Amino acid sequence: MSYANGPMRGGAPSQTPAATSLFRRLVWEGTVPLEIKIDSKELPAGSDRGLECYYIQAPRISYLPLLLPDIKKHLTDLVLDETNAGILKEDDWHWPIGLLYDYNTISHGLHSTIPPLPGTSTPTQPLRLTLHLVSPPLDKLLLTPSPESCKLSYMGQLKEADFLRWGNTKRVTGLRKQDHDGLWESLKNHNFDDFWRIASKIFPTTTPLSPNASPNPNGTSTFASPPPTALSLPPNSSTLSPSRPPSTDPSGPPVADRDGAYTVRSVPVRIYLPDGPVLQDLVPPLVDERAHTLRQFLRTHLPLLFPPPPSQPQAYALVQGVVCPGDAEMAWLGACMAGADGWVNVCIGLGRPPR
Numbered sequence: 001m002s003y004a005n006g007p008m009r010g011g012a013p014s015q016t017p018a019a020t021s022l023f024r025r026l027v028w029e030g031t032v033p034l035e036i037k038i039d040s041k042e043l044p045a046g047s048d049r050g051l052e053c054y055y056i057q058a059p060r061i062s063y064l065p066l067l068l069p070d071i072k073k074h075l076t077d078l079v080l081d082e083t084n085a086g087i088l089k090e091d092d093w094h095w096p097i098g099l100l101y102d103y104n105t106i107s108h109g110l111h112s113t114i115p116p117l118p119g120t121s122t123p124t125q126p127l128r129l130t131l132h133l134v135s136p137p138l139d140k141l142l143l144t145p146s147p148e149s150c151k152l153s154y155m156g157q158l159k160e161a162d163f164l165r166w167g168n169t170k171r172v173t174g175l176r177k178q179d180h181d182g183l184w185e186s187l188k189n190h191n192f193d194d195f196w197r198i199a200s201k202i203f204p205t206t207t208p209l210s211p212n213a214s215p216n217p218n219g220t221s222t223f224a225s226p227p228p229t230a231l232s233l234p235p236n237s238s239t240l241s242p243s244r245p246p247s248t249d250p251s252g253p254p255v256a257d258r259d260g261a262y263t264v265r266s267v268p269v270r271i272y273l274p275d276g277p278v279l280q281d282l283v284p285p286l287v288d289e290r291a292h293t294l295r296q297f298l299r300t301h302l303p304l305l306f307p308p309p310p311s312q313p314q315a316y317a318l319v320q321g322v323v324c325p326g327d328a329e330m331a332w333l334g335a336c337m338a339g340a341d342g343w344v345n346v347c348i349g350l351g352r353p354p355r
Contacts, residue, residue, distance in 0.1 A: 016200060016205060016206075017205075017206055019206075020205070020206045020335060020336055021196075023336040023337065024192075024196065024336055025192055027060070027061065027320050027336070027337060027338075027339075028059075028061055028190075028192045028195070029059075029192075030059070030060040030061070030098065030320060030321060031057040031058060031059055031060060032057070032058055032060055032097060032098060032101040032126075032127060032321070033055065033056075033057055033058075033125070033126035033127065034055070034056050034057075034058050034097075034126055034127050034128075034129060035053050035054075035055055035126040035127070035128045035129065036053065036054045036055075036056070036071060036129050036131055037053045037054075037128070037129070037130055037131065038130075038131045039130050039131065054071060055126065056070060056071075058097050059097065059098075059190055060097060060098030060101075060320060060321065060339075061097075061098060061187065061339055061340040062097050062098075062187060062190065062340075063097060063150050063154070063187070064097060065147040065150045066147070066150075066187065066188050067097075068147070071131070098320065098321065098339065099272070099339070099345050099347075100127065101127050101321070102272075102318050102320075102321055102345070102347040103272050103347055104127055105318065105321075105347070105349065106272070106273075106274050106318060106347045106348060106349035106350070107274040107275060151184050154184065154187075154340075154341055155172075155180065155184075157341035157342070157343060158172055158183075158202070158341050158342055159172045159173070160268070161268035161338075161341060161342030161343055162202060162342065164264075164265065164266045164267075164268045164282070165204065165264040165265060165266065165267070165268060165334075165342075166264065166265065167265050171201060171202045172202055175198070175201065175202075179198045179201075182194060182198050183195060183198050183199065183340075186198070187340055195340065199340070202342070203335060203338070203342065204259055204260055204261040204263075204264055204331075204334065204335050205259050205260055205261065205335065206260070206261050206331075206332060206335045206336065261285060261331040261332060261334055261335040262285045262286060262291065262331045263285070264285055264331070264334070265282075265284075266282045266283050266284060266285075267283040267284075267285060267292075267330045267331060267333065267334035267344060268283075268334065268338070268342050268343045268344060269281075269283045269297070269330065269333075269334070269343070269344045269345075269346060270343060270344070270345055270346065271301060271302070271346050271348060272345060272346065272347045272348065273348050274348070274349070274350060279301060281301065283297060283330050285329075285330060285331035285334075286331075291329040291330075291331060291332075292329065292330045292331065293326060293327050293328065293329055293330065294317060294324055294325070294326055294327070294328045294329075294330060294333065294346075295326030295327060297330055298317060298326070298346075298348075302315070302348065305348065305350075314350065314351070315348050315349060315350050315351070316348070316349050316351075316352070316353035317346050317347070317348060317349075318346070318347040318348075318349055318353075319333060319337050319344065319345070319346055319347075320337050320339075320345075322337075323353040323354075324337075324346075330344075
């Protein structure tokens with residue numbers, strides 16, 4: 001297995017497996033199609049009404065306020081006359097992107113009968129957004145809709161994920177101000193290397209503790225027999241008993257192990273249901289001394305949609321736009337498939353997954 005050198009952790013250089021870097025880059029480079037249209041009722045006099053829409057492949061890990069320079073350059077500056085374009089503010093929107101697209105996919109079905117994109121088999125259509133130039137619905141917005149508020153919200157999510165993983169926020173709060181700013185700037189500039197140069201100080205690695213390593217009561221790690229290719233609920237067990245990760249024991253494994261995805265206290269995960277509440281719970285990386293899988297996680301929290309055999313699942317899980325297999329390990333998802341804010345967002349679609 002090959003490795004890529006990372007920043008210093010605990011006085012020793014951290015190494016990221018090449019496979020982990022590959023999946024992180026695939027997530028980073030993932031895009032979704034957007035169709036942005038200005039509300040025609042809000043166009044002032046003198047506007048060019050011949051240009052209706054602007055299409056863009058937006059980065060999944062980004063936020064809509066970061067697209068505003070492009071939107072302004074390619075749409076509003078062309079549609080509005082010089083006077084109105086000059087007074088247009090860039091702080092009237094505050095939307096996410098990849099999660100918004102996935103949530104609309106499971107809620108309203110963005111996979112339609114239109115032809116598929118080249119090289120794909122699944123018909124895909126853009127998420128259609130209406131750009132309002134006046135009167136943002138301030139009563140419905142959680143934060144002031146500005147790029148700065150978006151940055152503050154992002155940092156808040158990063159800290160919450162940090163607390164769930166490690167039991168404190170020291171890894172985020174311990175960053176220098178230039179690193180805090182660097183995370184956001186790398187998102188704005190869509191710079192993978194700059195982002196992960198800083199983020200790898202916060203996110204777990206995938207190598208220090210093997211998925212089939214089990215913690216002993218004294219805090220040391222032993223290695224069990226190789227895990228099965230697909231994990232299911234333990235025999236004669238109706239509930240899951242999370243194992244205590246050795247990272248919580250002061251007499252536990254060395255510092256390198258405490259950076260591992262399989263030794264975190266909890267994987268930051270949220271479940272999104274169509275027109276339903278957002279579910280969040282503690283998600284241990286190990287269950288019954290084995291890697292905690294997505295199948296186990298979904299059977300525990302959504303037993304009616306994901307019943308045990310011989311019943312068939314009544315839904316599917318979408319992570320970063322990918323239909324995720326049930327034997328995917330939660331710790332691995334947290335290290336490789338989380339968003340830039342550290343969260344694994346699992347969108348649940350009803351019925352069979354799109355092909």
